[in-house]
Amino acid sequence: MSNIKITIDGMELCADETKTVMQVAEEADIYIPHLCHHKDLHDVGGCRLCVVDIQGKEEAQTACTTKVQPGMIVKTKSEKLDEMRRLSMELMLANHVDDCTTCPKYLKCELQSLIQYLGVSTSRLRRTLNAVTVDTGNPLIVRDLNRCVACGRCVRACRDIRGVGILEFAKNEEERTYVGVKDNLTLENANCRFCGACVEVCPTGALQDKAGVFKEGNRNDVLVPCKNECPAGINVPKYVRFIKEGNYDEAAAVIREKAPFPKSLGLVCMRFCESACKRSGLNGAVSIRDLKRFASEVDSYKWKERAFKKESTNKKVAVIGSGPAGLTAAYYLAKLGHAVDVYEKLPVAGGMLSAGIPDYRLPREIVESEIDLIREVGVNILTNHKVDSIAKLKDQGYDAVLVAVGTDKGVRIPIPGANLKDVHVNIDFLRKDVTHLDIEMKKTVAVLGGGNVAFDCARTAKRLGSEVIVVCLEGEGKMTASPEEIEEAREEGIQIYNNRTFVKVDENDGKVTGIVCREVEDFHFDENKKLVLNIKEDSEHTIPAEMIIFATGQKADLDSFGELELSQRGLVSINDSYHTNIEGVFAVGDAVTGTASVIQGIAGARKAASNIDIYLGGDGAIEEELSVEQPLDPNIGLEEGFSHKECSHYSCVPVEERIHNFDLMTVGLDQESAKCEASRCLQCDLRPKLTKMKFWTEYKVK
Structure with a gap:
C-alpha cells in the first residue's frame, strides 16, 4: 500500500492507491452525489449518480467503483454529468411514490436530499407507479416497496455485513426489479435476525x-433500548454476549461497572431493560434480569483486580441511610479516597433490601454478602445509629453529608378506624422482625393497595398462616404490581378486589371486622393532582377481615431534619448537583424522587457521589472498566428458527412448596439455559456501528 497524488476538481490530494475515487473524495470532505454507495458496503455503481469525468477516459466513470491511479485528474461537476445524474434520478423516481410528507423519513431522507441537490422533477416523464400494499405484517420492520429505488443497500448489508442473506433482488410480473425476501417468506419465517x-x-x-x-x-443511545432504558446505563448487550460466549466472569464484571448490588438486582430489579427489549415485539423479551442473576451467582470476582481505589483525600463524608442509594454512594466515595461513615437507624444495613423486601424474593444473606464487598473498600457502617440533627452531625468533622433516608414511613389513609390496634402500615409490617414490633397475626387479613409492596405484604401474611385479600383502587390490568407478582399471589390463594375505594375500617368493640368499600367506575387526577373518583351508585359494602394493612404509599421520615428545604410533595429539594439548601449537604434516593426502584436509587447515587467528590476537590470520575474489551463481530450469520427461539421463562417453585416458608422461591438459570437465553439477543448494539451517511449539506466542498 502506497500513497499517490490525484486531483479532484482542482484540489491536489494524497491518496491511498487501494481506494476508489469516492473514498478519497469523502476523506477530503468533497461531495460526489451517490445513493447506492455506503461506506460500510462494497460498491456496485448501480445508481449511476456518482459519475465523474476522468481525464483520458472517453466515458464518464462511477466514482464508487473506480480505483485511483497516479496523476489521475477527476472532474465531478459539469452540465453533462448533471444531466446524466438527473436522468438516473428521474428513472428511479418514475416508480416512486409522490408524497414524501407521509413518510417517517421525511426531511431525513437521502433520496429527498438528492432531489433537492440535483433539482430533479418528474414532470417530463410518464409516471409508472405501481402501488403495492405496505407490508406491516412483519415484527419490528415495515416494508414499503412503493418507496424502494432498488439501490441494493439492504441486500448487501444483510448478505455481506450480517452474513444472513435473506434479502434478494427479484422481478415482479411487469419485470420490474424489487427487493424481496428469500422464497417470498415473511421475515421471521425466513430466519431474519x-x-x-x-x-x-x-x-x-x-x-x-x-x-x-x-x-x-x-441515535447511538436509542438504538440500544435495553441499555438506554437502564437507569444506571449497564451495558446489557455486552454482558449478554459474554454469557452467550461462556465468559461468565467478564459478564459479571460488566454489571459491576455500574452497580454494586448485582445479585440483588438479579432478583428484584424492575426490569426496565426487558420492557424496552426489542425482541419483545418478536416472541418475548430476553430474560435479562435472570441473566444478570446467573452472572452474579457464578462471579469469581476477578473484576477486583481491575477496580480502582484512590489514595486518601483526608476528607470525611457522612451518609445518612444504608439503603441501595446510600450504600452505592458510600461505595464510590470510599473508592475515591474519602473516609465514609454510614449511619443506619435499624439494626441491619441495606434499607428496604434487608428490611422491606421479603426473604422469599430476596434472601437477607445475599444482601449481606454484597454489603460485605462495600465494607471491603473502606465504608464504615454504623447500625442502630439514628441521626437526629444534620447540624450536629456536621460538627463531628464531616466535610460533606449525604441524606439517603429513603421513604420508609408507611401512609395511613385518614379514614375512620385507621388507627385501630390491628390496623398496620406496610413498612412496619414488613420489617416487624427487624424492629421487634409486636404484630399479632389474624386469621383474615386485608391488604389495601395494588403495588408490589402491597403484594409483598399480602404474600408475607399468607406465609404466616392468614387468609389474605388484596383490595385496590386500580382495575384489573391497571395495578402497578408486576404481572408475575399478581399471578403468583393468585396461585397462592390470595383474592383480589379491584375498583374499590375505602370508606372506613369496620369494627366491633375496638376489634377490626372488615373494610367498608365502594365500587369505583373510574378515576383520574385533576390539574392539581387531586384524585377524582366516579363512584358506582349504591355500591357500599363490607369486606370481612380481622387485620388491615395499608399499602397505599410511603413517605420519607424527615421529622428530624427540619432545616432541609422540601418540595410541595414533601421530598428533599436538590439542585442539579444533588446539593440541598444547606452548604455541604447533599441528598439522593427515594427521599428526593419519591419511592422508586433499586436500580433508580443506584443510578442517582452514582451521580451524587460524583458531585460530592467534585465538591471535595476531586474530579468526580467514578467510571471504571472492570471487563475486557469485547470485539463485535458484525457477521452474525443465519440461524434456523431464530425468530421463534425460546429457552428460558421466569419461573418459581411450585406453590405447595413455597406457600409455607420464606425460602427463595424463584428458580435461576443453569449454564445451558443461560447461554441459550443469551443467544436470543438481537444484538442491537451492532446497529449504531454502521456508518451514518452524511447529507450533501454536511460536506465542506459540495
Missing part, C-alpha cells in the same frame, strides 16, 4: 422501524 442493518442503510423510507420500537433521542 432483526438486527436492523437493512433499515439503517436504507436511503429512503422503503424499510422502516415500526412505530414505538425506538424512542426519540440520541
Whole structure:
C-alpha cells in the first residue's frame, strides 16, 4: 500500500492507491452525489449518480467503483454529468411514490436530499407507479416497496455485513426489479435476525422501524433500548454476549461497572431493560434480569483486580441511610479516597433490601454478602445509629453529608378506624422482625393497595398462616404490581378486589371486622393532582377481615431534619448537583424522587457521589472498566428458527412448596439455559456501528 497524488476538481490530494475515487473524495470532505454507495458496503455503481469525468477516459466513470491511479485528474461537476445524474434520478423516481410528507423519513431522507441537490422533477416523464400494499405484517420492520429505488443497500448489508442473506433482488410480473425476501417468506419465517442493518442503510423510507420500537433521542443511545432504558446505563448487550460466549466472569464484571448490588438486582430489579427489549415485539423479551442473576451467582470476582481505589483525600463524608442509594454512594466515595461513615437507624444495613423486601424474593444473606464487598473498600457502617440533627452531625468533622433516608414511613389513609390496634402500615409490617414490633397475626387479613409492596405484604401474611385479600383502587390490568407478582399471589390463594375505594375500617368493640368499600367506575387526577373518583351508585359494602394493612404509599421520615428545604410533595429539594439548601449537604434516593426502584436509587447515587467528590476537590470520575474489551463481530450469520427461539421463562417453585416458608422461591438459570437465553439477543448494539451517511449539506466542498 502506497500513497499517490490525484486531483479532484482542482484540489491536489494524497491518496491511498487501494481506494476508489469516492473514498478519497469523502476523506477530503468533497461531495460526489451517490445513493447506492455506503461506506460500510462494497460498491456496485448501480445508481449511476456518482459519475465523474476522468481525464483520458472517453466515458464518464462511477466514482464508487473506480480505483485511483497516479496523476489521475477527476472532474465531478459539469452540465453533462448533471444531466446524466438527473436522468438516473428521474428513472428511479418514475416508480416512486409522490408524497414524501407521509413518510417517517421525511426531511431525513437521502433520496429527498438528492432531489433537492440535483433539482430533479418528474414532470417530463410518464409516471409508472405501481402501488403495492405496505407490508406491516412483519415484527419490528415495515416494508414499503412503493418507496424502494432498488439501490441494493439492504441486500448487501444483510448478505455481506450480517452474513444472513435473506434479502434478494427479484422481478415482479411487469419485470420490474424489487427487493424481496428469500422464497417470498415473511421475515421471521425466513430466519431474519432483526438486527436492523437493512433499515439503517436504507436511503429512503422503503424499510422502516415500526412505530414505538425506538424512542426519540440520541441515535447511538436509542438504538440500544435495553441499555438506554437502564437507569444506571449497564451495558446489557455486552454482558449478554459474554454469557452467550461462556465468559461468565467478564459478564459479571460488566454489571459491576455500574452497580454494586448485582445479585440483588438479579432478583428484584424492575426490569426496565426487558420492557424496552426489542425482541419483545418478536416472541418475548430476553430474560435479562435472570441473566444478570446467573452472572452474579457464578462471579469469581476477578473484576477486583481491575477496580480502582484512590489514595486518601483526608476528607470525611457522612451518609445518612444504608439503603441501595446510600450504600452505592458510600461505595464510590470510599473508592475515591474519602473516609465514609454510614449511619443506619435499624439494626441491619441495606434499607428496604434487608428490611422491606421479603426473604422469599430476596434472601437477607445475599444482601449481606454484597454489603460485605462495600465494607471491603473502606465504608464504615454504623447500625442502630439514628441521626437526629444534620447540624450536629456536621460538627463531628464531616466535610460533606449525604441524606439517603429513603421513604420508609408507611401512609395511613385518614379514614375512620385507621388507627385501630390491628390496623398496620406496610413498612412496619414488613420489617416487624427487624424492629421487634409486636404484630399479632389474624386469621383474615386485608391488604389495601395494588403495588408490589402491597403484594409483598399480602404474600408475607399468607406465609404466616392468614387468609389474605388484596383490595385496590386500580382495575384489573391497571395495578402497578408486576404481572408475575399478581399471578403468583393468585396461585397462592390470595383474592383480589379491584375498583374499590375505602370508606372506613369496620369494627366491633375496638376489634377490626372488615373494610367498608365502594365500587369505583373510574378515576383520574385533576390539574392539581387531586384524585377524582366516579363512584358506582349504591355500591357500599363490607369486606370481612380481622387485620388491615395499608399499602397505599410511603413517605420519607424527615421529622428530624427540619432545616432541609422540601418540595410541595414533601421530598428533599436538590439542585442539579444533588446539593440541598444547606452548604455541604447533599441528598439522593427515594427521599428526593419519591419511592422508586433499586436500580433508580443506584443510578442517582452514582451521580451524587460524583458531585460530592467534585465538591471535595476531586474530579468526580467514578467510571471504571472492570471487563475486557469485547470485539463485535458484525457477521452474525443465519440461524434456523431464530425468530421463534425460546429457552428460558421466569419461573418459581411450585406453590405447595413455597406457600409455607420464606425460602427463595424463584428458580435461576443453569449454564445451558443461560447461554441459550443469551443467544436470543438481537444484538442491537451492532446497529449504531454502521456508518451514518452524511447529507450533501454536511460536506465542506459540495
